[in-house]
Amino acid sequence: MYYDALRQGLAAPICLTWELTYACNLLCVHCLSSSGKRAPDELDTTEAKRLLDEWAAMKVFYINVGGGEPMTRPDFFELMEYSIEQGIGVKFSTNGTLLDRRAARWIASTDYLDVQISVDGASPGVNDPIRGEGSFSRARTAMELLAAEGFPFKVNHVVTRRSFQGLDELHAMVTGMGGQLRVTRLRPSGRGKAVWEALKLTQAQNRELYDWLRAHPDVLTGDSFFHLSALGQPLDGLNMCGAGRIVCCVDPRGDVYACPFVLAPEFKAGNVRDSSFGEVWQGSPLFERLRGWEVGGQCRSCGAYDRCHGGCMAVKHFTGVDLDDPDPECVRKPEAGSTATLLPLALKPRAISPRAPAASRTVGSGPQP
Amino acid sequence: MKLSDRVRLDDAVALRPERFGALAYSYRDRQLFFVDHALLPFVESAGGHTLGEIAGDLEAAGKVTKEALPRLLTVLEGLRRRGVLHVL
Ligand code: SF4
Numbered sequence: 001m002y003y004d005a006l007r008q009g010l011a012a013p014i015c016l017t018w019e020l021t022y023a024c025n026l027l028c029v030h031c032l033s034s035s036g037k038r039a040p041d042e043l044d045t046t047e048a049k050r051l052l053d054e055w056a057a058m059k060v061f062y063i064n065v066g067g068g069e070p071m072t073r074p075d076f077f078e079l080m081e082y083s084i085e086q087g088i089g090v091k092f093s094t095n096g097t098l099l100d101r102r103a104a105r106w107i108a109s110t111d112y113l114d115v116q117i118s119v120d121g122a123s124p125g126v127n128d129p130i131r132g133e134g135s136f137s138r139a140r141t142a143m144e145l146l147a148a149e150g151f152p153f154k155v156n157h158v159v160t161r162r163s164f165q166g167l168d169e170l171h172a173m174v175t176g177m178g179g180q181l182r183v184t185r186l187r188p189s190g191r192g193k194a195v196w197e198a199l200k201l202t203q204a205q206n207r208e209l210y211d212w213l214r215a216h217p218d219v220l221t222g223d224s225f226f227h228l229s230a231l232g233q234p235l236d237g238l239n240m241c242g243a244g245r246i247v248c249c250v251d252p253r254g255d256v257y258a259c260p261f262v263l264a265p266e267f268k269a270g271n272v273r274d275s276s277f278g279e280v281w282q283g284s285p286l287f288e289r290l291r292g293w294e295v296g297g298q299c300r301s302c303g304a305y306d307r308c309h310g311g312c313m314a315v316k317h318f319t320g321v322d323l324d325d326p327d328p329e330c331v332r333k334p335e336a337g338s339t340a341t342l343l344p345l346a347l348k349p350r351a352i353s354p355r356a357p358a359a360s361r362t363v364g365s366g367p368q369p
Numbered sequence: 370m371k372l373s374d375r376v377r378l379d380d381a382v383a384l385r386p387e388r389f390g391a392l393a394y395s396y397r398d399r400q401l402f403f404v405d406h407a408l409l410p411f412v413e414s415a416g417g418h419t420l421g422e423i424a425g426d427l428e429a430a431g432k433v434t435k436e437a438l439p440r441l442l443t444v445l446e447g448l449r450r451r452g453v454l455h456v457l
Pocket residue numbers: 223240241242243247259260261262311312313314315
């Protein structure tokens with residue numbers, strides 16, 4: 001019933017991702033923002049706070065903070081606390097490598113703060129070829145530290161052809177520690193483009209995943225799998241692409257994009273150094289266009305249109321599919337590409353850098369409870 | 370919910386005006402709720418008037434019909450059950 005209201009855009013985004021930095025101590029093969037190195041012109045602390053002030057005035061209720069690895073920013077704790085003081089709740093995504101006991105205590109004792117740890121397999125054997133050697137055990141340690149504080153953390157899992165078999169195991173591990181699992185779709189964004197064909201789920205896995213998600217309502221999915229709702233009863237969560245309508249992303253330089261999965265010039269609406277965020281959100285021609293657009297083409301005559309609305313714009317864009325065509329993983333059309341589950345694939349994530357990462361210093365010097 | 374009830378918004382809920390009415394966000398359980406134009410005067414009443422009085426004013430102003438009232442009360446009851454509204 002609220003499809004039209006959402007499609008036409010809100011006064012402020014309800015799914016606002018703020019990528020704090022492009023710096024990361026890992027180099028995951030599917031990183032949506034191709035992160036690794038800090039950009040020289042990232043927003044400084046003053047600019048970042050000004051942005052938070054504006055979001056508070058616009059009544060942005062909460063933000064999703066990511067990167068890069070947001071905890072590498074020396075002002076990470078300062079900015080998160082500032083956000084919460086302004087009435088903006090925070091959920092931040094981290095690879096967990098810099099989350100030590102003090103950080104776990106800070107998280108557990110701060111209201112309106114959520115943390116989501118990225119894990120891309122139920123074991124090091126599956127996770128580490130994607131996220132880097134040693135990354136599974138570091139993420140697991142972070143989970144244990146949070147569990148020891150009794151904090152109900154979230155684990156974000158980008159499900160791939162290789163990790164699919166381990167879903168039950170990962171689910172059991174996370175819930176066993178008092179956490180909650182979130183499953184995200186692999187999209188061909190950033191470095192994900194190079195591995196998408198080989199790592200995306202097969203259609204058989206997509207069908208199985210749909211049943212699995214229906215059977216596990218405790219598992220969060222955001223807007224990842226509404227294209228699977230075309231298989232039957234709709235899945236919980238948003239059933240439309242909210243890019244530029246209710247979703248947007250501010251990158252470390254202050255560039256505003258329609259969605260964190262479309263960091264491409266075609267989907268850049270403006271920059272918060274050139275105009276206010278509100279002006280970009282309310283008046284950018286790109287966002288206006290997205291708000292007036294609905295997927296057309298064959299999808300309009302599809303019986304599942306009400307549940308799927310043509311799928312994910314980012315996946316279409318980065319696979320060269322016309323935005324008015326069905327999602328490349330549309331479950332109502334024949335499968336394209338290889339379906340082999342074990343493709344010889346050279347994955348080259350980097351191991352956790354042995355050099356002391358910036359934020360292990362930050363944790364010591366940041367505001368602590 | 371009865372027409373003689375007075376309601377107020379939960380302290381942890383924020384309202385943001387939108388084209389269709391308002392969006393309510395509960396900081397307590399991080400849930401969003403849609404509040405349409407017809408519902409807004411009840412949700413914003415802060416216990417100042419009974420639901421019946423508000424409905425009367427809205428009817429007189431031609432903003433809601435008698436027939437729409439049961440639906441509004443059902444939605445308000447739903448918001449009360451979710452902890453967004455409290456009956457005073
Ligand atoms: S482009 Fe894809 S990921 Fe982005 S908002 Fe739309 S459906 Fe979600």
